[in-house]
Amino acid sequence: MHDGTGRIVVQDLTKRFGPVTAVQDLSFTVEPGSVTGFLGPNGAGKTTTLRMLLGLVRPTSGGTTINGLPFERLDNPATVVGAVLEAQSFHPTRSARAHLRCFAAAAGLPDERVEQVLALVGLATAANRRAGEFSLGMRQRLALATALLGDPQVLVLDEPANGLDPEGIAWLRTFMQSFARSGRTVLVSSHLLAEVEQTVDQVVIISAGQTRYQGPLENLRKSQRSRVLVQPADAHALVDALREAGLTDVETLRDGRLAVTGSHTKQVADVALAAGVAIYGMQEEQADLERMFLQLTSGEQGQIGGLGGGAA
Amino acid sequence: MNGLVKAEFRKIFSTNLWWGMLIPGALITLAFAAGGAWIGSLGVDIQDIDQQVPLALPMFASGMTFGTLFAALVGVIGVTGEYRHRTITTTYLTSGSRDSVLVAKLIAYAALGGVYGVTSAVFGSIGAVLGSGGEGFPSVVSWLAICAVGVVSSVLWALFGVGLGAAVGNQLGAVLGLLLYTQLVEGALSAILRAQGAEEVPPFLPYTAGNDMTMDLALNLFFGDLPERLADSPLVAPLRQALTEGAPIWWASALIFLGYTLLVVLAGSTVGKQRDIT
Numbered sequence: 001m002h003d004g005t006g007r008i009v010v011q012d013l014t015k016r017f018g019p020v021t022a023v024q025d026l027s028f029t030v031e032p033g034s035v036t037g038f039l040g041p042n043g044a045g046k047t048t049t050l051r052m053l054l055g056l057v058r059p060t061s062g063g064t065t066i067n068g069l070p071f072e073r074l075d076n077p078a079t080v081v082g083a084v085l086e087a088q089s090f091h092p093t094r095s096a097r098a099h100l101r102c103f104a105a106a107a108g109l110p111d112e113r114v115e116q117v118l119a120l121v122g123l124a125t126a127a128n129r130r131a132g133e134f135s136l137g138m139r140q141r142l143a144l145a146t147a148l149l150g151d152p153q154v155l156v157l158d159e160p161a162n163g164l165d166p167e168g169i170a171w172l173r174t175f176m177q178s179f180a181r182s183g184r185t186v187l188v189s190s191h192l193l194a195e196v197e198q199t200v201d202q203v204v205i206i207s208a209g210q211t212r213y214q215g216p217l218e219n220l221r222k223s224q225r226s227r228v229l230v231q232p233a234d235a236h237a238l239v240d241a242l243r244e245a246g247l248t249d250v251e252t253l254r255d256g257r258l259a260v261t262g263s264h265t266k267q268v269a270d271v272a273l274a275a276g277v278a279i280y281g282m283q284e285e286q287a288d289l290e291r292m293f294l295q296l297t298s299g300e301q302g303q304i305g306g307l308g309g310g311a312a
Numbered sequence: 313m314n315g316l317v318k319a320e321f322r323k324i325f326s327t328n329l330w331w332g333m334l335i336p337g338a339l340i341t342l343a344f345a346a347g348g349a350w351i352g353s354l355g356v357d358i359q360d361i362d363q364q365v366p367l368a369l370p371m372f373a374s375g376m377t378f379g380t381l382f383a384a385l386v387g388v389i390g391v392t393g394e395y396r397h398r399t400i401t402t403t404y405l406t407s408g409s410r411d412s413v414l415v416a417k418l419i420a421y422a423a424l425g426g427v428y429g430v431t432s433a434v435f436g437s438i439g440a441v442l443g444s445g446g447e448g449f450p451s452v453v454s455w456l457a458i459c460a461v462g463v464v465s466s467v468l469w470a471l472f473g474v475g476l477g478a479a480v481g482n483q484l485g486a487v488l489g490l491l492l493y494t495q496l497v498e499g500a501l502s503a504i505l506r507a508q509g510a511e512e513v514p515p516f517l518p519y520t521a522g523n524d525m526t527m528d529l530a531l532n533l534f535f536g537d538l539p540e541r542l543a544d545s546p547l548v549a550p551l552r553q554a555l556t557e558g559a560p561i562w563w564a565s566a567l568i569f570l571g572y573t574l575l576v577v578l579a580g581s582t583v584g585k586q587r588d589i590t
Contacts, residue, residue, distance in 0.1 A: 017588075047590075048590070051588075051589065051590065054405060055404065056401060056404060056405075056588070056589040056590075057588040057589065057590060058586070058588060072408075072409060074408075075408065076408065077405060077406065077407075077408070078405065078406040081405075082405075083405055085401055089397055089398035089399060089401075090397065090399060091323075091326075091327055091393065091397045091399055092397065093327050093328065094323075094326045094327055095326070098322065098326035099326075099399075101322055101326075102319050102322040102323050102326065103319065103402055103403075103406045105315050105316075105318040105319040105322055106315055106316050106318075106319035106403070106406040106407055107315065107406045108314075108315040146402055149406075150406070
C-alpha cells in the first residue's frame with residue numbers, strides 16, 4: 001500500500017530517446033499542501049518527466065515515486081493521482097459524459113461521480129455533446145474532470161493554461177490553490193513563469209533536462225537584488241568611498257558606469273556627495289523574476305548564487 | 313478487473329464502430345447463405361439430381377468465415393483507436409497495469425466477437441430460408457454445428473484483432489496489414505508454396521487455418537449429407553477428395569489458429585509494456 005503522504009519524489013531520472021537525452025539525472029521532491037510550479041523552456045524535458053512520473057514513459061535510469069511507490073505499483077491509481085496532460089485526448093464521437101463513464105467504470109467509481117465532476121468543471125450542460133465538437137477550453141475542462149474522477153490526492157497538470165480563456169485561467173488558479181490548501185499536492189508545469197507566478201508557492205526549474213533551481217518561489221524572489229547604475233566623474237574615488245561605506249559589491253560596466261549591488265540611489269548619492277564626486281547620471285535597476293528565470297534556463301547560469309552579477 | 317471490463321464495454325458501445333462493422337458481416341453471410349440455398353434448390357428441376365442439394369451449408373459457412381474478418385477488424389480498430397485518439401493515456405492512468413487493460417480488452421472483444429458470430433449465424437439462417445423458399449433446409453444438426461464453430465471462429469478472430477492492434481499500435485498500419493495479409497499475401501504465399509511442392513504448409517498459415525476450422529467442417533458435413541447417389545457420382549467423389557483431403561480436420565485447424573491468436577496476444581502484451589506513451 002502507498003504511504004498516503006502525497007509526496008512526489010523524482011530521483012536521478014534519465015531518459016534517452018535514441019541519441020537524444022530528454023532528461024538527465026533529474027532529482028526533485030514535491031511536498032503536499034502547496035502548488036509547485038514545474039518550469040522550464042519548451043523542450044526542457046518537462047512533459048517527458050511528468051509522463052515518466054505517471055508510468056507512461058519508461059525511464060532509461062532512475063525512478064519516480066508518488067506516495068512512496070512507483071506509479072505502476074499504485075493500487076487503483078486514479079484515486080491517488082489525477083493528471084491533465086498535453087497530448088491527452090478524447091474519442092471525437094464519444095460524448096463528454098460517456099467518456100467520463102468509461103473511466104469511472106475503470107476506476108471502480110459510481111456513475112454519480114461523473115455528474116459531480118461535470119458540475120465541478122462547469123460542463124454539466126455540455127455533457128451530451130461529442131468531445132470532437134468541444135473548444136480547446138472545454139477540452140481542458142473535460143481533461144480536468146477526468147483527472148478529478150477518483151478524487152485524487154495528487155494532481156499533475158502539464159501546461160494546463162494552454163487554450164484557456166482568461167476567465168478559465170483565473171478559475172483554474174483558484175481551483176489549484178484550494179486543492180493544495182486542503183493538504184493535497186499540485187504539480188503544474190509551464191514554460192512561462194509569469195503564467196504561474198501568482199499561483200505557485202514552490203518551484204522546480206529545469207533546463208536541458210537538468211534541475212536548475214528547487215525551492216520556494218519567495219527565496220527566488222528575495223535572491224534578486226536591485227543594483228544602482230551610476231556614472232561618476234571619478235570612478236576610482238567613488239569606488240573607494242563606497243567601500244568605506246561598506247558597499248563592496250561594485251562592478252565596472254563596459255560603458256564605464258559602475259553597478260552597485262545591494263544599495264539604492266539615495267545611499268549612493270549621499271556617499272558620492274560626501275566624497276565630493278560628481279554624478280552625471282544614476283538609475284536603479286530592478287532584476288525581475290522573469291529575467292532571472294531566463295538566466296536560470298538559458299544554460300549560462302548554473303547556480304542561483306551566480307545571479308547577483310549577471311550581465312546588464 | 314470487473315471495472316476494467318465494464319470500462320471496455322462502455323468504450324465499445326459509446327461509439328459507432330461496433331454496429332458499423334457488425335452489419336456488413338451479417339449481410340454478407342445472409343447473401344452467401346441465400347445464394348447457396350437458391351442454387352441448391354435448382355437441383356429439383358434437373359432430372360439426374362431430382363432433389364435439393366444442401367449447397368446452402370457450405371455457402372453459409374463461407375459467408376460466416378468471410379464475416380469473421382469484420383470481427384478481427386473491430387478488434388484491431390477498437391484497440392488502435394485508443395492510440396489514434398490518445399485515449400490510451402487516460403486508460404493507462406486509470407488502470408493498475410497495462411496487462412490488465414489488455415486482458416479486459418480481450419474479454420470485452422471476445423464477447424463482442426461472440427455477438428458478431430451469433431448475428432452472422434442468425435442472418436445466414438434467415439438467408440438460407442429465404443433462398444430455398446422455406447423448403448429443403450439442410451440438416452438442422454449440421455447447420456447448428458456450423459453456427460457453433462462459426463461463432464467460436466468469430467471470437468478467436470476478434471481476439472486476434474485485439475492482439476494485433478496492441479502489438480502494432482498504429483491504426484492505419486494494423487488495418488492495412490491485416491487486410492493485405494489475409495486478402496493478398498497469404499494467398500500468394502500459399503500459391504508459391506504449392507508450386508514448390510510444399511502443399512502441406514499452407515493449411516498451417518494463420519488465415520487458412522482460421523478459415524479451415526469452419527470450412528473443412530462445412531464441406532465434410534455437406535458431402536456427408538449428400539444422398540448416396542450423388543456422393544458416389546464420378547463428378548462429386550473427386551471434388552470431395554480435392555476439397556477436404558488437403559486440410560487438417562476442422563478442430564486441428566481451430567487449434568492452429570488458436571496458437572496464432574495466443575502468439576499475437578503475447579506480442580501485444582510484450583510490445584505494449586515497452587511502449588512509451590508520449
